[in-house]
Amino acid sequence: MPLHRLLYRLAHAARIRLWRLRGTRVRGVRVLALDDRGRVLLVRHSYGTRSWMPPGGGLEPGEDPIDTASRELLEEAGCRLRDARIVLTSDEWLHGVPNTVSIVAGQVAGEVRIDRREIVEAAFFAPDALPQDMARTLRDHVGGWLALYTGTIVQK
DSSP states (O other), X not given: OOHHHHHHHHHHHHHHHHHHXXXXXXXXXXXXXXXXXXXXXXXXXXXXXXXXXXXXXXXXXXXXXXXHHHHHHHHHHSOEEEEEEEEEEEEEEETTEEEEEEEEEEEEESOOOOOSSSEEEEEEEOXXXXXXXXXXXXXXXXXXXXXXXXXXXXXX
């Protein structure tokens, strides 16, 4: 395993322990970045579960969720986010600590370029053909989040 990937895994584990020890409330974003065909960008990290998931990350103190989403997409996928808006904010648990997460959706601007350090793979998926190697709760919610962004009705 390359050293940089080992360091990401160690840092991720240390961050989770610190959150739990401090009882930290985490604030973050998930980014639903759509291409011109309406497909959503998903990534695999070099640490954590390594399942497919939307790009995302934590808010810096005083940072706006849309600014965070734009920063995280640029860091993780090398592209920009345009026409972005918050479609939903909810509370959930992340690694045993409370997390307020904003779902931010927008259009991809530019070509996806991953660093192969933090992000090892990125691909676009049709909302009705999301990968099986994705947390079921995420897979179950993506269609509804996209419907909130596009203003369409989702039928189950």
